[in-house]
Amino acid sequence: LIKETALKISVLGMGYMGLPTACLLANAGYKVVGIDIDKKKIEALQKKKFETTEPGLKELFLKAVKSKNLSFSNQIQPADVFLIAVPTPAKNNQIDLKYVELATKMVSEVLQEGNLVILESTVSPNTCTQFLKKILDKKQIKYFLAHCPERAIPGRTLYEIINNDRIIGALDDQSRKMTKEIYQSFVKGKIYLTDLTTAETVKLLENSFRDINIAFANEIAKISQKIGINPWEAIKLANLHPRVNILNPGPGVGGHCIPVDPWFLAQNHPEAKFIKLAREINDSMPDYIVKILEQEFQQRKIKKPKIAVLGVAYKANVDDSRETPATKIIDKMKKRNWQIKITDPFVKKYQYPLVTLGKALKNSEAAVLITDHSVYRNFNFQKYPLKFIFDTRNILTKENLSPKTKLLTFGDSLNEDLK
Numbered sequence: 001l002i003k004e005t006a007l008k009i010s011v012l013g014m015g016y017m018g019l020p021t022a023c024l025l026a027n028a029g030y031k032v033v034g035i036d037i038d039k040k041k042i043e044a045l046q047k048k049k050f051e052t053t054e055p056g057l058k059e060l061f062l063k064a065v066k067s068k069n070l071s072f073s074n075q076i077q078p079a080d081v082f083l084i085a086v087p088t089p090a091k092n093n094q095i096d097l098k099y100v101e102l103a104t105k106m107v108s109e110v111l112q113e114g115n116l117v118i119l120e121s122t123v124s125p126n127t128c129t130q131f132l133k134k135i136l137d138k139k140q141i142k143y144f145l146a147h148c149p150e151r152a153i154p155g156r157t158l159y160e161i162i163n164n165d166r167i168i169g170a171l172d173d174q175s176r177k178m179t180k181e182i183y184q185s186f187v188k189g190k191i192y193l194t195d196l197t198t199a200e201t202v203k204l205l206e207n208s209f210r211d212i213n214i215a216f217a218n219e220i221a222k223i224s225q226k227i228g229i230n231p232w233e234a235i236k237l238a239n240l241h242p243r244v245n246i247l248n249p250g251p252g253v254g255g256h257c258i259p260v261d262p263w264f265l266a267q268n269h270p271e272a273k274f275i276k277l278a279r280e281i282n283d284s285m286p287d288y289i290v291k292i293l294e295q296e297f298q299q300r301k302i303k304k305p306k307i308a309v310l311g312v313a314y315k316a317n318v319d320d321s322r323e324t325p326a327t328k329i330i331d332k333m334k335k336r337n338w339q340i341k342i343t344d345p346f347v348k349k350y351q352y353p354l355v356t357l358g359k360a361l362k363n364s365e366a367a368v369l370i371t372d373h374s375v376y377r378n379f380n381f382q383k384y385p386l387k388f389i390f391d392t393r394n395i396l397t398k399e400n401l402s403p404k405t406k407l408l409t410f411g412d413s414l415n416e417d418l419k
């Protein structure tokens with residue numbers, strides 16, 4: 001038997017999930033090679049160039065590299081264990097398995113008798129047994145297989161990878177045992193064991209649950225808009241009921257998981273009405289917001305609006321703008337030929353140019369706050385005489401605004417007479 005600490009682990013995909021996991025494994029004593037098909041990413045990592053907003057990750061990365069337990073390559077390396085953490089995007093509301101397919105084929109090239117393959121990527125039910133296993137079976141050797149979906153959230157990735165409870169689904173008892181041993185080296189949460197397909201489904205249930213509950217909050221926002229009440233206030237009071245826990249409305253959902261994963265559960269199932277409806281409601285929010293903004297400009301007879309967009313990250317205090325509803329909002333405003341200035345304190349790479357907050361606000365007639373970054377909560381907007389700010393997150397107060405600026409949230413704009 002190979003001693004646990006001598007195990008070699010090749011981690012495929014040096015992204016938001018794969019890199020921290022590789023660092024944790026290396027620090028636990030495994031010999032880890034981080035593999036990515038993105039050559040530039042690998043070159044940068046080899047030169048120890050790595051920027052992140054994740055607390056503790058840079059330090060952990062440097063420690064792992066220094067210990068010589070972590071190295072990087074853009075070529076697949078033979079190992080005892082292969083951990084796949086590559087993207088699983090949706091295409092036409094179906095899972096697109098092209099990255100998983102390529103990664104599995106790469107593993108298959110070097111797979112040896114007795115190796116363990118762990119899939120961390122989020123996948124649709126039966127992907128491990130019907131897709132991944134079929135590729136690996138072509139080798140006609142005995143190997144072990146597990147699925148260990150990732151539950152961490154950007155901004156708290158490291159903390160959550162370590163402390164969250166973990167589900168391991170596996171092909172057989174030996175695969176379960178081997179995988180548990182590996183995760184136990186850095187997971188402080190409880191580890192629960194099940195089969196491959198249940199583990200795949202559990203991950204999708206979690207994100208569909210979130211999506212459905214956010215859709216309910218967004219529906220409340222739309223109804224509140226008509227009634228003329230602040231939905232956050234109403235939700236806060238409703239949540240005082242011991243068995244009620246409604247989430248907060250907002251500009252829609254973003255990120256790599258929640259807008260995408262429910263489709264993996266719903267695809268091919270006409271029964272999945274709730275899940276699809278939630279997707280529809282959450283996807284409708286950007287259009288809904290732009291229509292409210294349009295109405296505000298029309299009321300003020302502003303024909304060519306100049307507007308600042310505050311925040312493009314999909315959630316507070318992170319640099320992740322994947323699937324952000326901000327892009328849909330910006331695109332809809334661009335279609336209307338509005339002059340838009342976009343700002344975000346964290347996001348470095350974005351498809352449209354970003355400016356500082358001051359520059360975005362200067363000469364703008366209005367602003368729309370998309371992301372609840374902490375800096376916006378305390379920012380003094382008083383020197384910018386905006387006509388209005390639409391706060392889609394309900395984080396601003398009138399005290400921080402110029403007296404000339406109207407503060408709008410859901411529920412505020414239509415029923416002034418009820419106030």
Ligand SMILES: NC(=O)c1ccc[n+]([C@@H]2O[C@H](COP(=O)([O-])OP(=O)(O)OC[C@H]3O[C@@H](n4cnc5c(N)ncnc54)[C@H](O)[C@@H]3O)[C@@H](O)[C@H]2O)c1
Binds near residue numbers: 015037038041151
């Ligand atoms: N980011 C999150 O918060 C999060 C949370 C839970 C689950 N997940 C899931 O984890 C998986 C990975 O997500 P991520 O956010 O880390 O993705 P990411 O886009 O940050 O990184 C994926 C990396 O994989 C690389 N890659 C693609 N194909 C490859 C291959 N064949 N071999 C090696 N590298 C390859 C890409 O170049 C990229 O660097 C996805 O299935 C995602 O749904 C992500």
